[in-house]
Amino acid sequence: MYRYFMLARRRTLIAVLPVLTACAHPRIGAGPGGAGETRAAPEESCLLSTGGVTARSRTITIGLSEAVDPRHAPFARNDAERIVFRHLYDSPVRIDCDGHVRPGLVDRWEKDDGGHRWTFHLREGAQFWDGAPVTAQDIVFGKGGVGYTLAAPEKSVVALTFAKENDDVPALLGDPSLAVTKPAPDSSWPIGTGAYWATSATTTAQEIRAHTTRGDTLVFKFAASGDARDLLDAGVDLLITRDRALRDYAATLQNHTVVALPWDRTYVFVTAAAGSTRFDAGGLEQAVRAEARRAEGSSWWLDLRGCAIARDTTPPASTGQHRILYSRGDPTARELAGRLAALTHAVATGRAPDDFSDALAGGKDWGYVVALSRVTTDACRSAKDLPTWPASFTALVDTRPTAIVRRDVARWTVDQDGTVHLAP
């Protein structure tokens, strides 16, 4: 059965629909309580409708169709790492699908100084997996950004100070890269603060087992055969995919619900050759097998003037080849590069993710198909991955993942960035 992001409450759906369609830029929504000391309200509107769940199973299984590298934590590089890291590592706050700030490591906050300063209070008993308490210093150390400063005036208080007034609850602390971690001496997994913990001992080539102190277990299971349908046949409780064929297959399964998630990714064509993008970007959504639409909404990467990023003024020297690069592990990027190659008589060439990042930074090739998150809590922070050379950006398509959820097993919620996780 296939449903379009069916929300739990129809009334909420009506209210939230405009919000979802505007997910192209960071939502800085006010907390339900307004200014002053604030606690987050329940996020029923962001729950995936997967049937009535009376009691969560002690063991939940999540299928993964991509590789997970613990060394990347907490910076996820693909959908699989995103869902795993979200369960293991807490950021100070979370941004739900409506753009509302939700508790994370901090559970209350208040506005001071007319919106110039926001004070966040660590939740009671926040601690690392090894039992060490989390302090405000753990959150602010090495962090900060353009237009704001982070400080730890007290052991459990984080102060966020803006140059300008900010009346809405700041979503800056919801950036997953602000998740608090510390190195683990005997594990490839950094020690986090999330409810679930994992170590090298609980990780095999077939699965990652994460546990809570209460004895609950989350099993992240890989598709050993390379065919994600096997995961569904094996009875996983959740599988996130961008493959329409897998979505269609799941729709035939009686115990599963197929839920379309928010449009979370925009593919852009980046080139230094000014005026060279003479191709018709219309109909590109047909070029990809993922669920795609024509790129919509505002694009945070187009206006980064306030970020004070040092930009090169001259384009890099070209290799002379009419070549379009894409990241090899991204099938949608490959298909878009292929289509652009067909339209421009160029050659599409795949690169390993790290090599692709290096090539993009160098800018010597004619063009690049780059996947960008549609929403960001901190555009200036996200802009660090963009080239510093004078580039033109052409938005190609938006894509979104699909959640395949086993009914009546657990309550799942989705964040603003499209990450699905167990509801608190």
Place this chain on the structure above:
Amino acid sequence: MRFRTRLLISFGVVVMIPLLVFGLGIRREMSNRVTAEYTRRVDALVNVISADIARESDRIAARLAALKSSLVADDRFHSWVVRGENRGYVLDYAGDAMRLAGLDFLQIQDDDGRVVSSGHFRNEYDRLGPAVPGSGPALVRAATAESSFLALVTSDTLRISPRRFRLIGGIVVDSQFLARLARDPELAVGLVLPNDTTNADSGTLVVPLPPLPYVDATEGPGRVEQARIVVTRSSEFLTALRHNVNLWFGAAVLVAALAALLLAGWLSTRISQPLEARIAIGDLARQVNHDIKNGLAPLRNVFRHFAQVAREKPADLPQVFAERQRTVESSISYLETLAANYAKLSPQSERKATDVNSIVRETIGASGTVRTKLAEGLPPVSADALVLRRVIENLVSNAVDSLEGKNGTVTITTERGKNIVRISVSDTGRGMSKSELDKAFDDFHTTKPGGTGLGLSIVRRLVLDSNGSLKVETETGQGSTFIVEIPILS
């Protein structure tokens, strides 16, 4: 040139010339046969390749026909044609169908030649596809997202509702495909495309097949040109074969020449030795005859005189005898000397440890003419003492004679060499010219009045019989040195 040498050369020529002629003939025949066989194989392969290409083309056509039937019956494709639905299905159709049909290239084009669905490059839809000729096989250089490849294609057409479509399918033409066509590892099959500027190796023979239509569709629909599949055979194999033939032929000639020379040497020795012996005996017999006649002539005259006196004046016979006795005795003495010299031609020797210096001293006795420079502590040599004495006697005698009664010296020197003892007999006499030296060791050659001409000949044979060697250093007017080397007793 010695008889034995002439014989050796004659034998060599007689054996080598036929061998060379025979070998060259075989070499030429082999080369011709190999070339002819090669040409026959290439011609056969050209026919086989033509048949293979036709068969591959038929196979592709059969697969396209099957796809055509399937496509006509496909409801989703039909709904796209009629109502524009299922566009994604149509875009993916050629990719799935291409894999199922075992093709490497598949395009569905509309009536305008635009790509509706492409199996090898899904996202080239709406581009103008290759302008492949209507029937028969063709070569297409097709683009993929990452690169381009060459395909052998055929086409078919179908009609769905009001629209007409064209199916173009094919298989990749790569090095493996060409290698499969070649079959023969010594032959290569290649492609010559219109823009191909690579020249065949000068040592390569190129045999073209009938041309195929060729379309380069990497930058657009392209235009129909001509391409050729060619069979190339490298001259390397033939060259290597000829090289091997030459090598083995050379080796055979070398071995045969060596064998021929050995055979010629053996034969010449076997033939020349008795001949030379017979010639020497003949010469000796004539010389003996002559010498004896010379010795007998005075005797005959004396006896004829005695007979006449006895018949006519018997009383004068004692007086006449007394007068002619001297002549008779002289003739008898001459004949005795002659007999003794001939006897020396066949000496019997017995080799044993011999002190060279002692022999030298015994030989020269108290002669004041001959000086000696004898090395002390010489090891004994392996020689017959009598033979050695005869050698020294002859050499000393010749040396003294060469002084021709003038002032001069004869010196005997002994010294030790490597495994030999060297005896040198030097004189300050008249020496020898080159022509005299060439004949010096011939039997009966003499430059001395009354000489027998056997001295040096005997010396040479005696030295060789003793496993020694004899050398001569001479210069006209300056004297000569005869050097005899006799091996030390081991």
